[in-house]
Amino acid sequence: MTPITEVEGRRLSLSNLHKVLHPATGTTKGELLHYYATVSATILPHLRDRPVSFLRYPDGPDGQLFFTKNPPPGTPAWVKTTPVPRSEDPRARQVMIQDLPSLMWAANLVVEFHTPQWRAEAPAVADRLVLDLDPGPPATVVECSRVALWLRERLAADGLESFAKTSGSKGLHLLVPLEPTPSEQVSAYAKQLAVQAEADHPSLVLHRMNRALRTGKVFVDFSQNAAAKTTATPYTLRARERPAVSAPVTWDEVSACRAPTELVLLMDDIAPRLERYGDLLAPLLDPDRAGALP
Known part of the structure; x- marks a missing residue:
């Protein structure tokens, strides 16, 4: 059963908490989520107001890695997105990690966070x-x-x-x-x-x-x-x-x-x-x- 957690009033299902993601140290997904919760006040200002790209590694570094700029399937309606038009998709949008619930939702997908050198209100x-x-x-x-x-x-x-x-x-x-x-x-x-x-x-x-x-x-x-x-x-x-x-x-x-x-x-x-x-x-x-x- 997937545990449901409430984070600042948002309901999150956090899955596979005992899964080992970093084999050399035995680090589990639960420990990864704990890390992001612990450093949230520090990482959030660096994420906030920037469109986020994800490098996902749900089975650890030896599993499949995939880079995505589009909001992942099942992104909750309360996770903010911003328009980031691309030549191949003028209506493209990307996630913005504006708060702790959004951070924990994204961390549960097992991702690296990547951001551009500009903010959403002033692209490029x-x-x-x-x-x-x-x-x-x-x-x-x-x-x-x-x-x-x-x-x-x-x-x-x-x-x-x-x-x-x-x-x-x-x-x-x-x-x-x-x-x-x-x-x-x-x-x-x-x-x-x-x-x-x-x-x-x-x-x-x-x-x-x-x-x-x-x-x-x-x-x-x-x-x-x-x-x-x-x-x-x-x-x-x-x-x-x-x-x-x-x-x-x-x-x-x-x-x-x-x-x-x-x-x-x-x-x-x-x-x-x-x-x-x-x-x-x-x-x-x-x-x-x-x-x-x-």
Whole structure:
């Protein structure tokens, strides 16, 4: 029997709570739901007012994974959606996770949360810039950290403050709060940064996704600034063998990174870190802190 739970007045059926989703740690779906309930006050502001795409992994990372932008079948009427027209479907809509019941409903589907760099009220007008640092083996997060520190200085030279988070996989994401700027302009600027990073560090950085050249280098992926692209939302769990989270790290931690096993944050690490640091990405949510884009 599926237990029915009431969350802030909404009735939810939460299923398969004992199912193991992360085999390396034995993490169950019930523990995943508990994680999202525990961090809800922190993740919700990063989700709110943005159309959400889901990477679903209902049978864990070794099962079938599927990416969906459309509201899943059976989406409750009380879950908000927003129009996100696409060339192939001008009437398309996407879910918005605005409150705790919506978060727990989505978490019960077993999803990664992915969001664009813009809010629903201003499509294709970015309020943040993102750079995804993706290491090509044998490069690791150690090399990503070196590149992140260079990019941090480069952005600071343009008056922009940057924040780092783990990707939840092998790399790092750099996030920069912006005054609202058309996505095309942000993409062009992000590409300039990636090209310049490669010019300054040709043996370490790539700005183009060229698999033949990836070995031992860090690909600075600027493409997620395009209006149609999304990035793993801060604090989302990822579909990995262990319950890794895409979560913020301090610049001191990035500077001190010397081993590939560092800068890995798992589900159980997040609550103690929030107690210690608060939300290190809170400045992304404060429009008064944002700099103007050069």
